[in-house]
Amino acid sequence: xxxxxxxxxxxxxxxxxxxxxxxxxxxxxxxxxxxxxxxxxxxxxxxxxxxxxxxxxxxxxxxxxxxxxxxxxxxxxxxxxxxxxxxxxxxxxxxxxxxxxxxxxxxxxxxxxxxxxxxxxxxxxx
Amino acid sequence: xxxxxxxxxxxxxxxxxxxxxxxxxxxxxxxxxxxxxxxxxxxxxxxxxxxxxxxxxxxxxxxxxxxxxxxxxxxxxxxxxxxxxxxxxxxxxxxxxxxxxxxxxxxxxxxxxxxxxxxxxxxxxxxxxxxxxxxxxxxxxxxxxxxxxxxxxxxxxxxxxxxxxxxxxxxxxxxxxxxxxxxxxxxxxxxxxxxxxxxxxxxxxxxxxxxxxxxxxxxxxxxxxxxxxxxxxxxxxxxxxxxxxxxxxxxxxxxxxxxxxxxxxxxxxxxxxxxxxxxxxxxxxxxxxxxxxxxxxxxxxxxxxxxxxxxxxxxxxxxxxxxxxxxxxxxxxxxxxxxxxxxxxxxxxxxxxxxxxxxxxxxxxxxxxxxxxxxxxxxxxxxxxxxxxxxxxxxxxxxxxxxxxxxxxxxxxxxxxxxxxxxxxxxxxxxxxxxxxxxxxxxxxxxxxxxxxxxxxxxxxxxxxxxxxxxxxxxxxxxxxxxxxxx
Numbered sequence: 001x002x003x004x005x006x007x008x009x010x011x012x013x014x015x016x017x018x019x020x021x022x023x024x025x026x027x028x029x030x031x032x033x034x035x036x037x038x039x040x041x042x043x044x045x046x047x048x049x050x051x052x053x054x055x056x057x058x059x060x061x062x063x064x065x066x067x068x069x070x071x072x073x074x075x076x077x078x079x080x081x082x083x084x085x086x087x088x089x090x091x092x093x094x095x096x097x098x099x100x101x102x103x104x105x106x107x108x109x110x111x112x113x114x115x116x117x118x119x120x121x122x123x124x125x126x
Numbered sequence: 127x128x129x130x131x132x133x134x135x136x137x138x139x140x141x142x143x144x145x146x147x148x149x150x151x152x153x154x155x156x157x158x159x160x161x162x163x164x165x166x167x168x169x170x171x172x173x174x175x176x177x178x179x180x181x182x183x184x185x186x187x188x189x190x191x192x193x194x195x196x197x198x199x200x201x202x203x204x205x206x207x208x209x210x211x212x213x214x215x216x217x218x219x220x221x222x223x224x225x226x227x228x229x230x231x232x233x234x235x236x237x238x239x240x241x242x243x244x245x246x247x248x249x250x251x252x253x254x255x256x257x258x259x260x261x262x263x264x265x266x267x268x269x270x271x272x273x274x275x276x277x278x279x280x281x282x283x284x285x286x287x288x289x290x291x292x293x294x295x296x297x298x299x300x301x302x303x304x305x306x307x308x309x310x311x312x313x314x315x316x317x318x319x320x321x322x323x324x325x326x327x328x329x330x331x332x333x334x335x336x337x338x339x340x341x342x343x344x345x346x347x348x349x350x351x352x353x354x355x356x357x358x359x360x361x362x363x364x365x366x367x368x369x370x371x372x373x374x375x376x377x378x379x380x381x382x383x384x385x386x387x388x389x390x391x392x393x394x395x396x397x398x399x400x401x402x403x404x405x406x407x408x409x410x411x412x413x414x415x416x417x418x419x420x421x422x423x424x425x426x427x428x429x430x431x432x433x434x435x436x437x438x439x440x441x442x443x444x445x446x447x448x449x450x451x452x453x454x455x456x457x458x459x460x461x462x463x464x465x466x467x468x469x470x471x472x473x474x475x476x477x478x479x480x481x482x483x484x485x486x487x488x489x490x491x492x493x494x495x496x497x498x499x500x501x502x503x504x505x506x507x508x509x510x511x512x513x514x515x516x517x518x519x520x521x522x523x524x525x526x527x528x529x530x531x532x533x534x535x536x537x538x539x540x541x542x543x544x545x546x547x548x549x550x551x552x553x554x555x556x557x558x559x560x561x562x563x564x565x566x567x568x569x570x571x572x573x574x575x576x577x578x579x580x581x582x583x584x585x586x587x588x589x590x591x592x593x594x595x596x597x598x599x600x601x602x603x604x605x606x607x608x609x610x611x612x613x
Contacts, residue, residue: 001483001539002595006587017591018539020482024592030534032545033580035588059475061506065314087476087506089362090315114478 056093056119058112062086066108069119073101081119084112099123130205130229130443134159134198135173137209138188139497140514141419142169145207148435150174157201159194161187166502177201182507188212191219195226205229205442207435211509214418215242231442233343233396233417240393241415244288244326251412254392256385259404259411261328263288269309272325276305279329285309287316288324296363298330331411333563334404336360337372338416339386340426342437343395345444351383352430353456355422359551361474361567366544367551368422369461369522370429373560374405382410389415397441398423398434404564421464421514424495428460428518459522461529463548465536467510470547473574476510479503482540484512491518492532504541512538522560526552547575 004015006028015028022038065083069075075095082093103120106112132155135142146156146169158173163182170176179197180187187193189212198206206228208214217238223230232238241247244263251258262275276283276299285308286296297308313323340352356372357365371379386401389412400420402413423434432454437447468474480503486494495514504510517532519525530552533545554570556562580588 004591004594006590008583008587013587015587015591016483016485016537016539017595018483019595020540024588024595025482025539026588026591027537027539028587031584032537032539032543033584033588035592037592059469059472060478085315085318087508087510090311091473091475 055117055121056081058084058114058116058118059091059093060086061114062091062112064106064108064110064112064118065090067104067106069101069104071101071104075099075101075121082106093118095121097123130154130439132157132174132201132203132205133231133439134194134201134203134206134228135169135209136188136194136198136206136213137211138164138167138169138508139511140168140495141209141421141497142167143172143497144435144495145209146173148433148439149207152436152439154439157198157203159197159201161507163505163507166498168497168499168502175201182505184212184508191216191222194219195222195228198223198228199226203228205231205439207231207439208418210418210421215416217242229442231397231438233399237393237395238417241417244414247415248412250392251389254385254388256389256412257410259329259331259413261326263326267324269306272309272327273305275327277302279327282330282332283308284328284330285312286326286328287312287320287322288326289316289320289322331404331406332565334406335372335374335562336365336402336413336564337374337382337405337410338400338402338420339383340420340423340434341386341390341395341399341401342434342447343390343397343399343441344437344446344449345396345441346446347394348446349387349390349395350447350449350451350454351387352426352432352434352454354379354382355420355425357422358562358564359557359566360564361571365422365464366567367461367463367548367557368425369459369525370425371456371459373522373562375408378405378408378410385410385412398438422462424493424514424516425460425462428493428516429456429458430454431457458518458520459525460516460518461522461525462514462516463529463533463552464511464544465513465515465538465548466544467504467512467538467541468544469542470544470575471542471577474544474547476506477504477542478506478510480540481512481538483537484539485535485537486513486515487532487535489532491528493517512541512543526558547571550575 001018006013013028017026024035026033063085065085067082068080077097079095084091099121102122106118133149134157135145136159149156155174157175158169159179161182177197179193206223213219217235220230220235248258260279282300284298297312299305299308317323336357337354339354342350354372355368355370357368359367389401398419400416403410404413467477469477493516498512517525517528519528
């Protein structure tokens with residue numbers, strides 16, 4: 001962890017910063033920021049493919065309780081796709097926008113890991 | 127006197143730390159009963175002795191009565207403090223402690239049973255002047271019967287796993303069309319979390335405040351009340367921000383205190399307990415009595431100037447407290463925020479991992495109840511609470527301001543926290559005015575927080591720091607960046 005004082009336009013700003021793996025964590029002026037330093041993030045920043053950023057990924061490790069859609073389904077924004085459980089609580093994963101279900105990559109009762117891709121969505125085929 | 131010399135702590139996280147410190151201040155040794163997953167925690171480091179009681183899953187460790195009792199006996203403890211959650215409200219466990227000549231720091235198994243069973247609790251309260259809320263908790267758990275009772279109670283109806291607590295297995299059916307789904311979901315969560323599908327139903331008050339009275343029965347049988355807390359800010363029925371005193375009129379306050387004391391007296395209650403009420407306008411209803419220490423006990427301690435955990439230990443040791451009800455006067459206002467490892471921009475899903483760095487900005491009237499520090503790991507095995515942040519000031523307005531400042535200065539690296547969400551709540555007009563109800567979060571924060579765009583100025587700072595950090599790495603600090611002081 002590094003504690004830095006920065007002078008910017010006459011203002012003294014105290015900054016805490018720490019590099020953790022491929023991320024740079026910063027805290028200043030009451031807020032925390034995370035900068036992704038990985039090569040894929042750099043590719044994205046240069047305008048490359050978004051690597052399926054809007055597909056349904058597991059936001060935490062847990063268990064799939066039920067899948068509410070089938071391959072080929074047309075979904076409206078907010079439609080329920082998956083119910084999963086983590087830390088003894090249920091979470092609903094919903095469609096981020098209107099889309100079509102391309103491929104289901106998990107099934108009920110699966111244990112899934114953090115950031116595992118669960119459903120492949122197609123946002124272009126309306 | 128019972129002469130407690132060593133207390134076994136059957137819990138984890140920040141409450142285990144709280145209990146160990148209270149015991150140490152009283153000159154009592156502590157032995158922490160921990161799971162295999164909890165070695166990287168503060169409690170593990172500060173306990174006088176530690177005993178591993180099983181694997182990470184709660185049924186192999188913290189919820190396993192045999193393991194907990196065996197651990198306490200092996201550690202030479204003469205008492206067990208259960209904390210909250212886990213076995214804290216399990217009458218069978220309290221009895222097992224007694225059978226093994228271990229003092230259970232809490233009420234009698236009879237009192238736990240009495241209030242643990244919703245029917246007997248309601249029946250007891252019905253013999254007092256305290257009003258109760260309409261509901262169903264019968265043996266007939268068939269879908270037909272439950273649906274029929276839901277109609278009878280009138281929507282919205284709350285469906286809750288009977289073994290539940292802390293919002294787990296709890297669903298609300300706002301109308302008949304949601305009834306079946308609520309039943310199925312609550313049963314599923316109940317089965318997973320407590321091994322029981324048994325449900326109870328209760329009228330759901332859509333515009334009520336959650337007000338709870340801290341009571342305490344000392345060893346002479348005297349019942350004290352320590353004023354009330356308000357916990358209306360709940361998410362999925364899990365409390366997020368609590369405060370003391372509550373935002374209610376003083377006439378209602380007196381009535382509620384009297385009702386709470388009457389209920390506790392009727393039950394001949396020993397130790398710390400909380401009588402929970404739902405308050406709608408000038409009406410109030412008994413909700414339940416929690417026969418344990420509450421997560422939010424620090425706000426009461428701050429305004430009342432008392433130590434509930436030490437008092438619990440004294441009561442169990444057959445020593446009386448020094449209080450006189452007339453001298454118990456609240457001072458100022460206290461607020462507690464629960465700091466969760468979760469991503470507020472993803473609707474509060476847990477964010478697990480290792481804490482790379484953390485900073486708790488101490489100061490006057492600021493209190494940090496922490497269970498983890500730098501280098502520790504938050505896992506998916508348990509609740510994702512990292513810490514509780516409590517502030518105390520002369521007025522509610524000042525306490526809110528102090529909390530905002532404190533949260534601004536609190537740093538956790540490596541995990542996302544709900545701090546941005548807490549800050550939004552603290553500045554919301556319905557919270558600031560004190561008018562919030564238990565619907566506050568659902569109504570005002572139905573969706574995940576919108577991630578704020580990084581401003582140009584912020585981006586400049588981030589890039590500058592990134593450059594500075596990589597200079598350091600690659601050139602061992604030889605190259606100076608004129609922007610930074612002393613680098």
